[in-house]
Amino acid sequence: MLRILRRFDACILCRKGSPVSSFIRNRAFKGLAGAQLFMQKRAKYRSESKGSIIPNGVVITTCSHRKSAKPTHAATPSSLSHGNQSTVASQWITKVDGLPRCGAADSFYAGRAFGLAKEAANLSAARFYILSAGLGIVPGSRPIPAYGLTISPRHEQSVLRKILGDFDPADWFSSLLTSVHSDAWSDVASGKSGRILMALSRPYAEMVGASLANAPRRMLERLRIFGISLEAALPANLHAAIVPYDERLNAIFPGTRTDFAQRAMLHFVRSVAIKPSKGREDDFAAVRSSLKSLKAPPQVQRPRLTDEEIVAVIKRRLRMQSGAARMLAALRHEEGVACEQSRFGRLYRIAAAKKGM
Known part of the structure; x- marks a missing residue:
């Protein structure tokens, strides 16, 4: 019933000749024109990019x-x-x-x-x-x-x-x-x-x-x-x-x-x-x-640990969480330890295997 009433109200508001309907049509036309202009600019940008x-x-x-x-x-x-x-x-x-x-x-x-x-x-x-x-x-x-x-x-x-x-x-x-x-x-x-x-x-x-x-x-x-x-x-x-x-x-x-x-x-x-x-x-x-107008963001200096030390950290954290991606983020941002992604993947597998044993 509420949906029917809303449609009825919309029909009254948009009735031809009413001030409200003129306002709606003008706004709709401007919105459509703006959308068309945006699409034309995007198409022009794409064509220029493809051409180059x-x-x-x-x-x-x-x-x-x-x-x-x-x-x-x-x-x-x-x-x-x-x-x-x-x-x-x-x-x-x-x-x-x-x-x-x-x-x-x-x-x-x-x-x-x-x-x-x-x-x-x-x-x-x-x-x-x-x-x-x-x-x-x-x-x-x-x-x-x-x-x-x-x-x-x-x-x-x-x-x-x-x-x-x-x-x-x-x-x-x-x-x-x-x-x-x-x-x-x-x-x-x-x-x-x-x-x-x-x-x-x-x-x-x-x-x-x-x-x-x-x-x-x-x-x-x-x-x-x-x-x-x-x-x-x-x-x-x-x-x-x-x-x-x-x-x-x-x-x-x-x-x-x-x-x-x-x-x-x-x-x-x-x-x-x-x-x-x-x-x-x-x-x-x-x-x-x-x-030339850019400045390099400040670098976070993280300590580097040995493989054995990182494995120990991963094993400790495996008691609380799992998932290699989340673990790597925690290692870097919570533990403050530097570790390259491929190296971490290898050490994560070692730690997980040891935990399983």
Whole structure:
């Protein structure tokens, strides 16, 4: 009954010729006109953005510890014999080349940093590559096996545990370029135009820098490298390609140090690469202009604990809560402890297993 009365009142108010109906029609017309104007502006913005996409550009990022499929024992360094670096590299390449493929590379890796890089590639309609410590230079669309390998010394899947003597990350990566899963730098540079955007962490810069420095000149001229504190890890002829982002980026695009390079690259795609490139210096001037009015947020200094100390904290907190994401947030913000996400995931599994025992 109440609904019927409301409809009746509305009919009376909107009756043709009444002052109230004129008011309602005028407001409705203005609202419709405003909505149409908004839609026209949004369509114009989208068309301008689409028109400025560089179709032959390239986006390159590092692989991640987080993966969508769990590798078998045979697809990790645990299955290798001990030996010098050359011997272990040969073992690994033979093994990984013979593994069954499980799906496209861009669907195998996970995590926030990888997701940001993938978004940058999608927005700029760019060819997408992943730098893998286990496979080499992998096109995002290429089917790859489910594997687990890292050069991080503290990780359970670290290949360093099998290598006797010194380890040279640059030589390791050069060996991977012979894998059937890897492209060469010349393949990456095969497009005739468009920027080549590369997000690097310092360990990956140390790993790929030597071979990248010898890449075709036409590639290096188009190269834009994103990351923090990379100069000491890269050969001198690559320093000019490092995009001048710094901690001020956190004021408009917050995140962690582990995803800084990918955040910077996505910001570049959204704000600078929407226009055709006039050269490296013009791009870098646009980046400096976008940061000049910003101030870096104050950094929270958290103490670093050993693996054993963090496991003890996690075990204690497991009595009160569960869930890795909530536990990591509590560790950082309540316990005030610094811990990288992939490291925490490994230690959380250890603590949970011990608690179960």
